[in-house]
Amino acid sequence: xxxxxxxxxxxxxxxxxxxxxxxxxxxxxxxxxxxxxxxxxxxxxxxxxxxxxxxxxxxxxxxxxxxxxxxxxxxxxxxxxxxxxxxxxxxxxxxxxxxxxxxxxxxxxxxxxxxxxxxxxxxxxxxxxxxxxxxxxxxxxxxxxxxxxxxxxxxxxxxxxxxxxxxxxxxxxxxxxxxxxxxxxxxxxxxxxxxxxxxxxxxxxxxxxxxxxxxxxxxxxxxxxxxxxxxxxxxxxxxxxxxxxxxxxxxxxxxxxxxxxxxxxxxxxxxxxxxxxxxxxxxxxxxxxxxxxxxxxxxxxxxxxxxxxxxxxxxxxxxxxxxxxxxxxxxxxxxxxxxxxxxxxxxxxxxxxxxxxxxxxxxxxxxxxxxxxxxxxxxxxxxxxxxxxxxxxxxxxxxxxxxxxxxxxxxxxxxxxxxxxxxxxxxxxxxxxxxxxxxxxxxxxxxxxxxxxxxx
Numbered sequence: 001x002x003x004x005x006x007x008x009x010x011x012x013x014x015x016x017x018x019x020x021x022x023x024x025x026x027x028x029x030x031x032x033x034x035x036x037x038x039x040x041x042x043x044x045x046x047x048x049x050x051x052x053x054x055x056x057x058x059x060x061x062x063x064x065x066x067x068x069x070x071x072x073x074x075x076x077x078x079x080x081x082x083x084x085x086x087x088x089x090x091x092x093x094x095x096x097x098x099x100x101x102x103x104x105x106x107x108x109x110x111x112x113x114x115x116x117x118x119x120x121x122x123x124x125x126x127x128x129x130x131x132x133x134x135x136x137x138x139x140x141x142x143x144x145x146x147x148x149x150x151x152x153x154x155x156x157x158x159x160x161x162x163x164x165x166x167x168x169x170x171x172x173x174x175x176x177x178x179x180x181x182x183x184x185x186x187x188x189x190x191x192x193x194x195x196x197x198x199x200x201x202x203x204x205x206x207x208x209x210x211x212x213x214x215x216x217x218x219x220x221x222x223x224x225x226x227x228x229x230x231x232x233x234x235x236x237x238x239x240x241x242x243x244x245x246x247x248x249x250x251x252x253x254x255x256x257x258x259x260x261x262x263x264x265x266x267x268x269x270x271x272x273x274x275x276x277x278x279x280x281x282x283x284x285x286x287x288x289x290x291x292x293x294x295x296x297x298x299x300x301x302x303x304x305x306x307x308x309x310x311x312x313x314x315x316x317x318x319x320x321x322x323x324x325x326x327x328x329x330x331x332x333x334x335x336x337x338x339x340x341x342x343x344x345x346x347x348x349x350x351x352x353x354x355x356x357x358x359x360x361x362x363x364x365x366x367x368x369x370x371x372x373x374x375x376x377x378x379x380x381x382x383x384x385x386x387x388x389x390x391x392x393x394x395x396x397x398x399x400x401x402x403x404x405x406x407x408x409x410x411x412x413x414x415x416x417x418x419x420x421x422x423x424x425x426x427x428x429x430x431x432x433x434x435x436x437x438x439x440x441x442x443x444x445x446x447x448x449x450x451x452x453x454x455x456x
Contacts, residue, residue, distance in 0.1 A: 037079055037144075037148045038148065038149065038154050038157055038158075040072065040075050040076060040079065041076060041141075041144060041145070041148070041149065041158070041443075042157060042158065042161045043072055044069060044072040044073055044075075044076060045158070045161055045162070045165070045436070045439065045440070045443075046161065046165065047067075047068045047069035047072050048069045048435045048436040048439055049165055049168075049169075049203075049204055049205075049214065049436050050168075050186060050204050051067070051068035051069055052067055052068070052069050052204065052435065053067050054186070054188050054204065054206060055067075055068070055186050055188070055204070056068060069435065073137055073140060076140060076141075076144050077140060079144070079148075080140070080143060080144055080147070083147055083148075088147055088148075089143070089147045095389075095393070095449055095453065096389050097142075097386065097389045097390060097393060097445065097449055098142075098143075098146075098449075100382055100385050100386045100389060101139055101142065101386060103382055104135065104379065104382045104383060104386060105135060105136060105139055107335075107375060107378060107379055107382065108131050108135055108339045108375070108379075109131075111335065111336065111338050111339040111374070111375060111379075112127050112128065112131065112338070112339045112340070114338065115127070115337070115338025115339065115341050116338070116341075119340070119344070124343050124344050125340055125343055125432075125433075126340065127338070127339045127340025127341065128340070129340075130339070130340045130432035130433070131339055131340065131432075133432055133433065133434070133435040133438065134431060134432030134433075134438055135432075135438075137435055137438070137439065138435075138438040138439050138441075138442035138443075139442065141439045141442050141443040141446065142442040142443065142445055142446035142449075143446060144443075144446065145158075145442075145443040145444070145445075145446030145447040145450065146446035146447065146449045146450040146453070147450065148450075149443070149446070149447040149450065150446075150447050150448075150449070150450020150451040150453070150454055151450075151451070151454075152406055152407040154447070155406070155407070155411070155447055156225075156406055158443070158444075158447070159221040159224060159225055159414070160221070160225060162217055162218055162221040162440060163218050163221040163222040163225060163240075164218070165214065165217075165218055166214065166215050166216075166217060166218010166219055166221070166222065166244065167218060167222075167240045167243065169203050169204075169211060169214055169215050169218065169247065170215055170218070170240075170243035170244050170246075170247035171243065171247075172184060172185070172189070172201070172203055172204075173201035173203065173211070173215070173246075173247035173250040173251065174243075174246070174247065174250065176189065176190065176200070176201045176202070176203075176250065177200070177201050177250035186204060188204075188206075189202065189203060189204055189206070194206055200250070200251055200252045200253070201247060201250035201251045201252075202251070205434055205436070205437075207429070207433070207434065208251040208252060208253040208256070209251070209253040209255045209256060209425060209428060209429045210425075210429065210433075210434040210436075210437050211251055211253075211256075212248050212251035212253045212255065212256020212257075212259065212260070212425075213255070213256065213259055213421060213422065213425040213437055214436055214437065214440075215244055215247050215248055215251070215256070216244070216248065216256065216259050216260050216263055216421050217418055217421065217440050218244070219241060219244040219260075219263065220263055220414050220417045220418055220421070221414065221418075222237060222240065222241045222244075223241065223267060223414070224406070224410055224411065224413075224414040225237065225406075226238070226241070227404075227410075228405075228406060244260075245260070248260045253428075254428065255424065255425045255427070255428035255429060256425075258424055258428075259421040259424045259425055260421075262417075262420055262421060262424055263417050263420070263421055266413065266416070266417045266420060267413065267417065270413050271410060271413060272404075272408070272409050272410055272413075318365055318366070321364050321365060321366070321369075322366060322369060324342075324346050324364075324373070325342070325364055325366070325369040325370060325372060325373040326369070326372075326373075327349075328342065328345060328346065328349070328373040328374075329369075329372045329373050329376065329377075331349075332376055333376055333377055334376045334377055334378055335375065335376040335378055335379075336371075336372070336373055336374045336375040336376035336378075336379060337373060337374060338374060339374055339375060340374065340432075341374060342364050342370055342373050342374055364430055365428055365429055365430055366426075366427060366428075367426035367427070367429075367430060367431055368380060368383065368384070368426070370430060371383050387423070390419065390445045390448075391416070391419070393445070393448055393449055393452055394412055394415055394416050394419075394445075394448055395412075396452055397412055397448050397451060397452045398412045412448075415444045415445075415447075415448055418440060418441055418444055419441050419444070419445070422437065422438075422440075422441040425437065
């Protein structure tokens with residue numbers, strides 16, 4: 001009876017999702033249609049943060065799990081399909097980014113068809129799950145943004161949503177770090193039964209590194225929105241932006257520390273202002289430098305709570321994982337050991353090393369090396385070419401933009417900074433477990449590609 005009810009509920013959700021998307025497409029046209037599409041996309045972005053698998057999931061045997069973010073993504077997919085029939089979405093002039101992205105997705109599907117879509121054991125990562133959140137859903141975000149968000153109005157709304165998500169994560173980080181569990185929402189964030197990163201600001205992702213990157217994304221978007229704010233709104237934005245640096249510290253994650261420093265350096269070097277940049281950045285840079293100098297002894301310690309980053313054991317684990325990836329890549333150099341197969345193949349080939357640390361630590365934390373091991377040289381080259389093409393498109397987009405305003409040159413800087421922080425985080429973590437971390441950069445890349453294509 002329980003299974004029957006589960007199937008009925010799932011089917012009802014699918015029907016509601018489908019017809020909602022169809023009605024949106026049917027009853028709205030022109031500017032209103034763009035607004036409806038934008039609203040669905042922004043709701044999906046929010047759902048990837050607070051309404052994901054940990055918040056709610058409906059398990060159906062033999063079918064993928066239903067979550068709010070997946071249902072909203074289904075609505076986006078239906079809107080994309082409707083756009084194909086209306087002519088709004090077209091693949092007649094695919095950009096190089098799209099072609100390489102499709103090739104990478106095809107390689108991942110072929111790899112899983114050969115090596116398996118499911119994990120060998122329940123405790124191993126699911127190849128299909130990693131493919132969905134790491135590559136497939138971000139690709140949908142790219143395509144949707146390319147077709148519907150490649151305009152200043154849409155980009156401004158998306159930046160605003162990401163900024164306020166960053167504010168929410170920053171405020172939650174304070175409550176987490178100081179143990180004010182009654183104010184932490186959703187409740188599962190402070191669940192003591194989930195031990196990973198417990199006591200650090202891990203946010204709804206249950207991972208401090210992912211949480212830190214998301215806070216930095218919000219900080220970058222807020223910085224770009226700040227010049228358009230006037231009076232009380234500007235003061236409010238400045239106050240909310242000031243929450244980000246301590247929130248990043250509360251994650252006690254080295255990837256977040258480095259990502260935040262990289263973002264600050266990019267804005268310090270390339271941000272366009274009407275007055276000398278040193279006047280705008282002198283105070284925050286001075287405060288940051290003073291903070292680092294005062295806390296150098298603590299940073300050299302192994303105590304994360306005090307800001308220490310010298311955890312030798314974790315560095316040794318990372319080096320072991322690097323060695324494993326290279327050895328696995330040597331076993332299958334061209335097409336790898338299979339999408340999502342790093343953990344089981346490494347465990348079976350290196351049993352002595354596997355006993356030295358827990359299963360969750362055996363996941364490759366260096367993203368490109370992980371791709372090299374799982375998809376071989378072919379997959380790694382495709383991914384690196386994809387990154388190069390994204391930065392090339394951002395560079396091309398700078399031409400013809402106004403000197404000031406939201407759609408000016410600083411917009412390119414903000415999107416570039418998000419991508420650089422994303423890639424920096426991927427040097428420390430496997431991003432396939434965090435949909436939001438992948439969705440934001442690829443959505444911005446899609447919007448940039450759409451803006452460029454509309455001018456071509």
